[in-house]
Amino acid sequence: MTEPIRVLICEDQELVRAGYVTIFSAQPDIVVVGEAADGRAAVEAARRLHPDVIVMDVRMPVLDGIEATRLLTGPGVESAVKVLVVTTFNVDEYVYEALRAGASGFLLKDTPPARLVDGVRTIARGDSLLDPAVTRNLIGHFAERLRPADTSRPEREAVVRALAPRELEVLEHLAAGLSNAEIAAELVISPETVKTYVSRILTKLDLRDRVQAVVLAYRTGLAANTD
Template identity: 55%
Template sequence: MTIRVVIADDQSIIRAGLTTILDGQPDIDVVGQAADGREAVDLARRLRPDVCLLDIRMPNLDGIEATRLLAGPDVTDPIAVVVITTFDTDEYVYGALRAGARGFLLKGAAPDQLVQAVHAAVRGDALIDPGVTARLLASFSTRPLASRPAQPIEPLTEREEVVLLTVARGRTNAEIADELYISMSTVKFHLAGLMSKLGARNRVELAMWAYETRRVP
């Protein structure tokens, strides 16, 4: 399968560089480019790419609001979004993930991380730049909550609680399988159960819920 990508950044040189990296992959095709957030949303809605790669600071509509319009909780048919930016402040990262982003990368990330983030987004996984992951997720445990976190429609099983903690710590499916001595299919089974019970659409939302409910030490 060829992964179709739309790139949005207000700097043409950045768009060109990202396009060169992604178009150099045998299974990725950059099908559109936008210079601002509004153009990005219109282009994505028209082309329906598999992944949108959005900068945060853009004219007309910033990347966080563009993410919310394309992948937010109220979107019926969301498009996977990966945010890439030079700014790694907690508010930007938190806002992007809350808006529905499936990944967050700094522009200084290695090209292979960019490719991995696109692949992860298509799979429904998430890749957050290692330089901000631990600090960001840890901040959830001390951040005052605007509202009480949603409760699961059914109590989590003991095994689901364990799997949830590994997800919150940024483990991949393969790492979870190795760590818990279970098969990949069992990992996927538990993740599906967690998403169903918590109403989460991806592992980023699972991780945020684990931190917001103070499950992570």
């Protein structure tokens, strides 16, 4: 029998946190191992409970979700835990920094319960998750902050040299928030072929997941600002 996915809920609003616990506890393959109302408590609980996935709010007292994510998944962290950031679109403008800190994906707080549950499962099995609406709007809106003129050109040229033309196309579609199935439809190829391209992109660019690929695409200007 497969072990259930161990989830830690990190959310400062008690009512929202209770809602998450109810949603996840109703799933046969998920168990809520702990709760935290601030970032510092989240870090301490994660190190003690060893969850498979942390559902992380961004704005929390004591330590925000971005710094908590960096402490749990950032550079140099051994046995980094997977983090799913759940944010309010018009409030958490710093969610992009959470992705740079190492989050495996993000969703909006108005996401339907079924999609939230599926998001946890997706991240638990080693994939990453990008909410298309957030990718196309929020990341696009703040992309210029991550594209310094004095450093983006060499990095962009390095990416272009490393990837084949078709791989660059796939990267651009990733940055637009498209799923593998959507990319396959756009490029008239199979979803399995897209998955292979994504794997090659991550390997060639030494990236952990597609979230990091999106960050890189915006930082280097390979993804157009859609704002």
